[in-house]
Amino acid sequence: MNNNNSNNIDIIFTTLNSRFSHSSLSLRYLFANLKELKNSAKILEFVINSQTQTIVEEILAYKPKIVCIATYIWNATDVAEIVKYIKLISPNTIVALGGPEISHLPHRVNFEKADYFMFGEGEISVYNLCQNVLGGVRPKDKIIQAKPVEFDKIALPYDYYTDFDIKNRHIYIESSRGCPFTCEFCLSSIDSSMRYLPIDVFLAEIDKLWNRGARSYKFIDRTFNLKISYAKAILEYFLVKDEDYFLHFEVIPDNFPDELRELLKQFKAGSLQLEVGIQTLNLEVAKEINRNLRIQKIKENLAFLDNETKAHVHIDLIVGLPSETIESFSSNLDLLYSLSSGEIQIGILKKLSGTTLNRHDEIHGMVYNPNPPYDILQNNLIQFELMQDMKRFARFWDIVYNSGNFVKTSKLLFKNGKVFDNFFSFSKWLYKRSESTFKISLDRVAEYLFEYLSKDYDEELLVKTILDDVMLIEGRKIPPFLKKYKKYEKDFIQIEQSRANKRQVLRKESDEE
Template identity: 70%
Template sequence: MKNIILTTLNARYSHSSLGLRYLLANLKELKNEAEILEFVINSSVQTIAEQILEKKPKIIGIAVYIWNAFDIGELVRIIKKVSPQTIVVLGGPEVSFQPLRVNFDMADYIVCGEGEVSFYNLCRELLDGNCTQPRTIHSPKVDLESIVLPYDDYTDFDIKNRHIYVENARGCPFECEFCLSSIETKMRYLDINVFLDELEKLWIRGARNFKFIDRTFNIKISYAKAILNYFLAKQEDYFLHFEVIPDNFPEELRDLIKQFKPGCLQLEVGIQTLNLDVAREIHRNLKIDKIKDNLKFLSTQTHAHMHIDLIIGLPSETIESFGKNLNQLYTLSTGEIQVGILKKLSGTTLDRHDKVYGMVYNDSPPYDILQNDLIDFSMMQKMKRFARFWDIVYNSGNFQKTTALLFEDGKVYENFYDLSIWLYKRSESTYKISLDRMAEFLFEYMLPKHDEELLANTILQDVMKVGGRKIPPFFKKIIPQNYDFAQKEVSKANKRQIVRQENE
């Protein structure tokens, strides 16, 4: 039995909560009375409540995020109904800023902001029976040099089965209005030698899958170089994920990135828009020439796999402007282009555009835009399906040769928009479409404009590049019986990334 249970619902089983481990690490004398229990969204909330309450905790601390807010709201209600004496404390970005758009009224306490110190103080007072804290606790920023780091609290099971999340800095120097990170423009860094020591301890324990949550990994070049050099010195395989700004890759950083082998390095590159007028409207600083040069460098001279972010629905951005952005990015990079839908998060200043541009958002998570003065509701719905099909067809890496054929005239947005409209009418769904079924759909859609055998062979080269696959039954009627495909073994760990790179 534990007095304190720390819990959350992660988006995937392979994810782990760095925030919970920070809380656990900083509980001081209460640490032995605490335990982390992690679950996954879309699990039975009643079963989750059952497993938590089996521990008979006095305090339950729950981390709330945009993806789990609804489930957490239900979880709180169930816990308080069946065990009203149990104290529920909420924290995390979804409850740190007003307005709260999910009902958390049954929670006993809400910790806003960084909770490493505040949560400990609250638990100590609650367990001592003399709590004087208000229901809503506003936590000040912590000193990264004075709090206990959380990395020893990753278990051996975590290291073997999950991504290990790490951070060397908090804050972001930019003021992009759609992003919560823009609230804190002052950067705070952990001493680089202390951080590298923590990485080494994790490495010795067997950690090989690291996700850095720093918002701008390459903003401080000396620290970025030290971290990259640390991993380049390792002889074993590993996987690293960094969020980077697209305009800051000096030669000294380029020289290091070029040395990483395929499958080792993944970069999330925030573009959002290439329209300078739109960027200025949301306080986003774009250096277009540098962005183009760096994307070309990363695509042609490195093995880094890229996730490049574009957003639909930004204030003052038309569909035509978004289409130009997509067409241009396709020519600049071979990486995945993550097509996202604008969300209005509590705490950001995005709401200042609501009246000017007629911005209308969903009041429930994920708070996505429904329409604005330039994109009506019907068109926004079409673009949400566009984004979903784009992920299935293009970003998956399953149809690289096929999409190259589809986009051969350079009209990436226009051609894929038409395809997405057709796909939705044909499938009546954006989910649970098998690889074989999508291959058949693509063949059916593209056949009027392409030679039958060429098209079939192109699609089959995509489908059959994963070793051990069988030719989809539909295509057996079209291709020669003796058609030979080179079988390739693809690592399960980073299949999506490696499949893409083999096509480049």
């Protein structure tokens, strides 16, 4: 964030992102609001599953007086290790933890070695802590509770994305904070008030990022299409751009008026991804968790997104909600598949600290993993063995369906509209056959699909269907197991010739330009 010599760095802001392509918006907010202390601070970002001792080595190389770590469900265990090492090696270094995994008690990971826990939005409270500590005054209370900030009064973080970030990482941005809904499984429901930046201020920030070359934006607003005038202004900003870009929004499924639809229809393929939170389509289950559902509106809007836009739609569905049977989940999945060709993300219920899900524990026999990610182990309707089956189902669903690698083959798998039942049977068979849910190559998945579907379909159809799927992407090679089917060699040759012809056309067009 600056060019200071390491000896001048008093404050380190750090976290472990879940992927290298991710960047931390929260750290940049903290840095942006450090006022006169900015020149003595630095942001360091790491990735989960890195060597924690190496991370500590890099942090302590700056000899900081204060280390502030953003803590989340995906990095909580690593953070606890890092805190332990920092306090062993440099006991006088003050360690303050913040973020969603810290802001709610009880802590389910042992963070006791940390000096301070920063609850809530930290833009002001972290600055005050750093100012006090560097001034020789250490707060007595270990827990520092912050009030929600005035969103339009704090300094914005976007200038502190580096050129490297803009070139290599997703740029996270937000135009609003809060969520008006009260879904019990979600931390966003804790902050029910909506706070917006003035739209001209926000668009000016986007414009600066755009002019620096940013083309991949992930909006973290929980309800992007709640305030239609705001959503329209943002979409209109990007629609006039000639260059390629990628936008990700989280949207509520029942609020797509005509004026918003007209804008969404104008985005070209590959430029827009919409994350649609469904979670359940069972009205009784939704009522149980304080989630409002307008089923008819949801159906209409999913059909609109599927048939009239080129947006990539990502739909969330949860396994293990209180009072939801496996039969109810099955109906949800079958219906969603019939409504949308988009990605259906099957998530396993997690009990996050700060939510009110625990009120269901005794009534519904909810048993959760005590360690991150706090996923459900069983309840009175889905016992442990079946829940394990469903976790494998979710993993295989990602590999086969959500990956987009087997679009045509999946349709063979989902015959008669029985999406859940057929995929559940396949998932059980696949786990027994592969004895794994990870590190299964594309060729191996294709071979397993061929083997499994051979009982219902003839050889020629399977060879051609799987070949069409696998070879859709330029650069892939014919799976080795298919090469033994010599009688279809002409199909292999046709694919190679088609690719060669396509390359020749592209090369010719390029030469003519």
